[in-house]
Amino acid sequence: MIEQPAPRSPTLEDVARVAGVSRSTVSRVINGVRNVDRELQETVRSAVAETGYVPNQAARSLVTKRTGSVALVVSEAEHRTFDDPFLGRVFTDPFFGRLVSGIFGELRPRRVNLMLMLTETDEARNQLVDYLRQGHVDGVMIISTHADDPLPRLLTESGLPAVLSRRPSRPMPISYVDADQQAGAALAAECLAARGCKRVATISGPMDMPASRERLDGFREAMARHGHAFIPSAEGNFTQESGERAVAELLAQYPDIDGLFAANDLMAQGALLALHDRGIAVPGRVAVVGFDDSSAAKACRPPLTTVHQPIEDMAAEMARLLLAHIEDRQLRATARIFEPTLVVRGSA
Amino acid sequence: MIEQPAPRSPTLEDVARVAGVSRSTVSRVINGVRNVDRELQETVRSAVAETGYVPNQAARSLVTKRTGSVALVVSEAEHRTFDDPFLGRVFTDPFFGRLVSGIFGELRPRRVNLMLMLTETDEARNQLVDYLRQGHVDGVMIISTHADDPLPRLLTESGLPAVLSRRPSRPMPISYVDADQQAGAALAAECLAARGCKRVATISGPMDMPASRERLDGFREAMARHGHAFIPSAEGNFTQESGERAVAELLAQYPDIDGLFAANDLMAQGALLALHDRGIAVPGRVAVVGFDDSSAAKACRPPLTTVHQPIEDMAAEMARLLLAHIEDRQLRATARIFEPTLVVRGSA
DNA sequence: CCGGCCCAGGAGAGCGCTCTCCGAGAGCCA
DNA sequence: TGGCTCTCGGAGAGCGCTCTCCTGGGCCGG
Numbered sequence: 001m002i003e004q005p006a007p008r009s010p011t012l013e014d015v016a017r018v019a020g021v022s023r024s025t026v027s028r029v030i031n032g033v034r035n036v037d038r039e040l041q042e043t044v045r046s047a048v049a050e051t052g053y054v055p056n057q058a059a060r061s062l063v064t065k066r067t068g069s070v071a072l073v074v075s076e077a078e079h080r081t082f083d084d085p086f087l088g089r090v091f092t093d094p095f096f097g098r099l100v101s102g103i104f105g106e107l108r109p110r111r112v113n114l115m116l117m118l119t120e121t122d123e124a125r126n127q128l129v130d131y132l133r134q135g136h137v138d139g140v141m142i143i144s145t146h147a148d149d150p151l152p153r154l155l156t157e158s159g160l161p162a163v164l165s166r167r168p169s170r171p172m173p174i175s176y177v178d179a180d181q182q183a184g185a186a187l188a189a190e191c192l193a194a195r196g197c198k199r200v201a202t203i204s205g206p207m208d209m210p211a212s213r214e215r216l217d218g219f220r221e222a223m224a225r226h227g228h229a230f231i232p233s234a235e236g237n238f239t240q241e242s243g244e245r246a247v248a249e250l251l252a253q254y255p256d257i258d259g260l261f262a263a264n265d266l267m268a269q270g271a272l273l274a275l276h277d278r279g280i281a282v283p284g285r286v287a288v289v290g291f292d293d294s295s296a297a298k299a300c301r302p303p304l305t306t307v308h309q310p311i312e313d314m315a316a317e318m319a320r321l322l323l324a325h326i327e328d329r330q331l332r333a334t335a336r337i338f339e340p341t342l343v344v345r346g347s348a
Numbered sequence: 349m350i351e352q353p354a355p356r357s358p359t360l361e362d363v364a365r366v367a368g369v370s371r372s373t374v375s376r377v378i379n380g381v382r383n384v385d386r387e388l389q390e391t392v393r394s395a396v397a398e399t400g401y402v403p404n405q406a407a408r409s410l411v412t413k414r415t416g417s418v419a420l421v422v423s424e425a426e427h428r429t430f431d432d433p434f435l436g437r438v439f440t441d442p443f444f445g446r447l448v449s450g451i452f453g454e455l456r457p458r459r460v461n462l463m464l465m466l467t468e469t470d471e472a473r474n475q476l477v478d479y480l481r482q483g484h485v486d487g488v489m490i491i492s493t494h495a496d497d498p499l500p501r502l503l504t505e506s507g508l509p510a511v512l513s514r515r516p517s518r519p520m521p522i523s524y525v526d527a528d529q530q531a532g533a534a535l536a537a538e539c540l541a542a543r544g545c546k547r548v549a550t551i552s553g554p555m556d557m558p559a560s561r562e563r564l565d566g567f568r569e570a571m572a573r574h575g576h577a578f579i580p581s582a583e584g585n586f587t588q589e590s591g592e593r594a595v596a597e598l599l600a601q602y603p604d605i606d607g608l609f610a611a612n613d614l615m616a617q618g619a620l621l622a623l624h625d626r627g628i629a630v631p632g633r634v635a636v637v638g639f640d641d642s643s644a645a646k647a648c649r650p651p652l653t654t655v656h657q658p659i660e661d662m663a664a665e666m667a668r669l670l671l672a673h674i675e676d677r678q679l680r681a682t683a684r685i686f687e688p689t690l691v692v693r694g695s696a
Numbered sequence: 697c698c699g700g701c702c703c704a705g706g707a708g709a710g711c712g713c714t715c716t717c718c719g720a721g722a723g724c725c726a
Numbered sequence: 727t728g729g730c731t732c733t734c735g736g737a738g739a740g741c742g743c744t745c746t747c748c749t750g751g752g753c754c755g756g
Contacts, residue, residue, distance in 0.1 A: 009481075011712055022736045027714065035734060057482040058410040059712035062741050067406070069463070069484070092445030092643060100439045104466055113484070115417070116464045118452055133357075134405040136417070136461070240647045273649055295440060299588045301621055359742055370706045375744065383704065407742035410711045698756090707748080713741085723732080 010051040019047035030055060061135070069113035070322055071137040072103065073128065075144040075151045076120050077208070093238070093266070094294040095311060096143075099165075102315025103141065110323065112138075122150065129154045139322045141165065145209050161325035163318050169210060173333045175325060177318045181211050182218030184307040184340030188261045188289040189222030191305065191348055195287050197259030202233045203246040203271060205263040215263045215291060236267045243270025251278070258286055259348070265290040265297045265306055272300050272347065287348035302346030309340050358399040367395035378403060409483070417461035418670055419485040420451065421476065423492040423499045424468050425556070441586070441614070442642040443659065447491065447513075450663025458671065470498065477502045487674045489513065489666050495558050509673035511666050517558060521681045523673060525666045529559050530566030532655040532688030536609045536637040537570030539653065539696055543635050545607030550581045551594040551619060553611040563611045563639060584615045591618025599626070606634055607696070613638040613645045613654055620648050620695065635696035650694030657688050 012030075016023045021044060028036050029044040036044075047053075061067045074096075100114075107114055115137055119125045132140060132155070139161035144151055147169045155162045156174045164176035192200050202219055205212030220231050234249045236242035243262055247270070250257060262268035268290030275282050282288050282302055290297060290306035297304035317336050325331050360378075364371045369392060376384050377392040384392075395401075409415045422444075448462075455462055463485055467473045480488060480503070487509035492499055495517045503510045504522045512524035540548055550567055553560030568579050582597045584590035591610055595618070598605060610616035616638030623630055630636050630650060638645060641656035665684050673679050 012714095013712080023713085024715085024737080025735060028735085031714085037734070040735085054478055054481045056410070056712050057484050058406050058408075058413075058415070059741090060406075060714075062404070062406040062410055062712080062743085063714045065741085072464075091448045092442050094440050096445070097440030100464070108466070113479075114464045116420075116448070116462045118456070130402055131461075133402045136405050270647070273647070276649065299618070299621070301624065360744095361742080371743085372707080372745085373705060376705085379744085385704070388705085404742050407711090408744075410713085410742080411744045413711085700754090700756105702751105702753085704751095705749090707746105709744105709746085711743085714739105716737105716739085718735100718737080720735090721733090724730085726728095726730105 009056075010053045011056070012053070015044070015047045015051050015053045018051055019044045065135065067136060067138055068111065069115055069137050070107070070319075070326070071115040071117050071132060071140045072100070073117045073119065073140055073142050073151070075125065075142060075146075075149050076118070077146045077149075094296060095264075095292065098294075098311040099143065099315045102312035103319045105312070106316045106319035106323075112323065119151065125151050125154060129158050132160055133158055139163075139326045141318050141322055145211075147208050147210050147213075161322060161329065163322040163325065165314075165318060166210060167335070175321050175331075175333045175335065177314050177321065177336045177338070179309045179314065179338045179340050181214035181340075182221070184291060184309065185215040185218030185261070185263075186222035187307050187340060187342040188291065189219050189226070191289055191342055191344070192259040192261065192287055193223065193226040193228075195259070195283070195348060197287055199254065199257050200228060200231055200259035200261070201250045201254060201257050202231055202260065203236050203243055203250070203262040203267050204233050205236060205238050205267075207235060212263055219261055236263070236270075238264050238266060240266045240270035240273075243267030244274040245270075247271045247274040260286055260288045262288065262290050265292045265294040265304060268304055268306065268347075269296055269300050272302075272304070276301075283346065283348050289348045293343050297343070297345065300347070305345045305348040306343055307340045308343045310338055314338050358401045359404070360401070363392070363395045363399050363401045366399055367392045413483065415484060415486055416459065417463055417485050418455070418667075418674070419463040419465050419480060419488045420448070421465045421467060421488055421490050421499070423473065423490060423494075423497050424466070425494045425497075442644060443612075443640065444491075446642075446659040447663045450660035451489065451667045453660070454664045454667035454671075460671065467499065473499050473502060477506050480508055481506055487511075487670045489670055493557050493559075495556050495561075509670060509677070511670045511673065513662075513666060514558060515683070523669050523679075523681045523683065525662050525669065525684045525686070527657045527662060527686045527688050529562035529688075530569070532639060532657065533563040533566030533609070533611075534570035535655050535688060535690040536639065537567050537574070539637055539690055539692070540607040540609065540635055541571065541574040541576075543607070543631070543696060545635055547602065547605050548576060548579055548607035548609070549598045549602060549605050550579055550608065551584050551591055551598070551610040551615050552581050553584060553586050553615075555583060560611055567609050584611070584618075586612050586614060588614045588618035588621075591615030592622040593618075595619045595622040608634055608636045610636065610638050613640045613642040613652060616652055616654065616695075617644055617648050620650075620652070624649075631694065631696050637696045641691050645691070645693065648695070653693045653696040654691055655688045656691045658686050662686050 012023045012026050016026045026044050029041050119128050140155055141163050143165045152164050152168050152174055156172050162174055164174050167176055167178045168174055204216045223231050232254055234246035236246045260271055262271050268288055271288055275286055280286055290304045293306045293308035297306045360371045360374050364374045374392050377389050467476050488503055489511050490500060491513045500512050500516050500522055504520050510522055512522050514526045515524055516522055552564045571579050580602055582594035584594045608619055610619050616636055619636055623634055628634055638652045638654035641654045645652035645654045
């Protein structure tokens with residue numbers, strides 16, 4: 001059995017020996033702190049280069065209790081269907097990509113790393129909290145979609161710095177970022193009302209997601225202000241396919257619809273296709289408004305009039321908020337609400 | 349007893365004291381190793397529960413030199429346009445979501461964590477290698493799109509276990525996973541040829557990506573075998589919009605095209621829209637074949653005939669390969685090539 | 697009945713770093 | 727010139743864990 005001695009990677013000690021100084025001095029130079037003689041700094045730096053030294057993160061964080069990374073936790077309800085043989089469809093939703101982009105934009109310049117985690121079961125959520133408490137990360141951003149998700153509470157209790165991607169379902173001392181969903185939906189309502197739509201319906205998201213509820217409520221309220229007492233709705237699940245199905249349902253019951261609000265762009269896109277299949281002109285016979293202003297919105301036929309959420313900005317703010325909490329553990333929980341805007345394209 | 353000012357989180361020592369055993373014994377119980385008396389195990393376990401102990405990862409990996417996490421590095425060429433104000437569009441590509449899903453499916457059961465990293469500049473790539481050498485992760489999966497990306501080489505040289513998402517541009521001792529791009533493109537060619545298309549064109553991906561080249565070459569070769577000496581092509585960038593533009597270019601020069609192969613589904617979708625806008629029937633006047641079999645393929649009008657890549661499987665295999673390399677540092681570099689298949693839907 | 701063996705569990709040496717504490721020398725003012 | 731401050735750099739104590747080595751007692755065979 002040939003046991004080859006592992007080429008041990010150089011340590012501070014090694015660099016110190018080469019540079020002819022103490023470990024402390026090397027450490028000072030590497031961390032750029034305090035007053036070290038210019039010349040000595042150079043000596044140390046070349047010793048670092050010579051030995052190919054890189055600091056050992058484990059040793060470092062053992063002392064500093066910092067890791068320089070944060071987690072992005074995607075907490076979803078459990079669901080595995082034939083169409084979803086693998087994990088949550090979140091990852092494939094354009095929303096997720098924009099979110100990650102926004103977060104990275106903030107994290108990268110500060111050299112903070114991102115740990116991506118996924119929990120679907122309650123068991124996984126408990127394990128996750130234990131895991132996070134082991135000190136793998138300095139803080140957590142939680143993307144939680146479902147209303148009764150216990151994770152925000154668990155994490156709040158753990159004392160780990162955390163920021164939530166939406167208003168928590170029940171009040172708790174945790175910072176969060178959110179868009180004003182109701183106001184956004186109201187924008188859609190105003191738009192349809194302004195176009196003179198009389199028989200308006202809506203495709204909502206899953207009713208167990210707070211965002212879906214808020215959009216539905218906001219839309220109905222605003223339409224009520226315009227005298228529309230009853231707005232029929234069909235529930236989708238934020239996929240294009242579910243949008244198609246929902247339109248079919250809606251048309252079966254209310255064939256003379258002339259305005260439609262879908263709670264996200266993917267479903268709006270599905271609606272557009274379903275309407276097209278039936279030879280119903282958009283926006284001629286039915287005006288359609290979406291929500292999100294995803295990249296898909298521009299690419300539809302006709303291009304989608306939709307409610308814009310500044311997701312990248314929101315994600316960036318979420319990251320900033322988390323970093324602030326990590327920096328100052330005493331910081332009080334803060335909320336940042338973003339105002340959506342209407343982007344008028346061809347569909348309404 | 350010394351009074352503790354800070355609520356220091358419990359250590360092994362604390363648990364040991366509560367359980368009335370030595371640190372070693374607690375460690376043994378926690379790591380489930382060796383023979384510890386049943387009864388003692390119970391004592392320890394309840395002491396753990398009582399103190400709320402969780403092991404400190406930094407201390408652990410300082411000794412074991414293992415972190416229990418791996419990195420997924422997305423290495424892209426630098427590109428920021430008006431449409432892409434944030435980071436790479438990879439994240440929003442459905443391809444990426446499926447990849448992450450496949451990887452998670454493999455990693456989660458083994459309790460390995462995923463660090464998500466992004467590099468766009470050469471400087472970032474060098475920093476990244478240094479960073480990874482600090483021992484943040486046990487291994488790396490590299491999603492590299494561009495031919496001249498130096499990252500695979502840098503990582504290979506660093507000695508860190510690594511797996512690449514495609515065949516390396518120039519031979520190097522690194523394990524990789526890939527789909528047989530040429531064979532896939534040939535499948536598309538066979539399909540169009542079988543439908544009797546005579547004037548076939550193709551929309552390629554960016555020519556600096558090996559996958560694009562291989563698909564183009566494979567397609568042209570297979571068409572040549574059917575007697576088609578010249579296949580005009582227009583270059584896109586894998587976005588839907590670029591697919592639309594490419595079709596416009598092609599039609600301007602070759603108005604009588606009757607078959608079209610797009611190097612991915614997003615571009616095929618763009619092509620479908622552009623053809624529809626011009627009143628050109630699909631598949632009646634032009635048959636269209638895509639590549640990837642992304643979720644978008646099912647949702648088009650008409651649904652897209654496309655070349656299926658088992659991306660989730662490939663991603664899972666990539667993860668497995670990496671874990672194998674981490675387990676056995678002497679393992680030789682291995683390649684796993686997956687065979688694409690044709691999925692016939694409505695567009696051809 | 698004794699010697700050797702086996703096995704459970706304790707002791708303690710690090711892993712590689714940071715950071716506090718100190719001491720040595722330099723500079724400064726009276 | 728003496729005493730004080732100030733700066734730079736070294737010494738060394740941990741951080742919380744794993745893992746090897748070692749001890750002591752029970753057991754078995756001769």
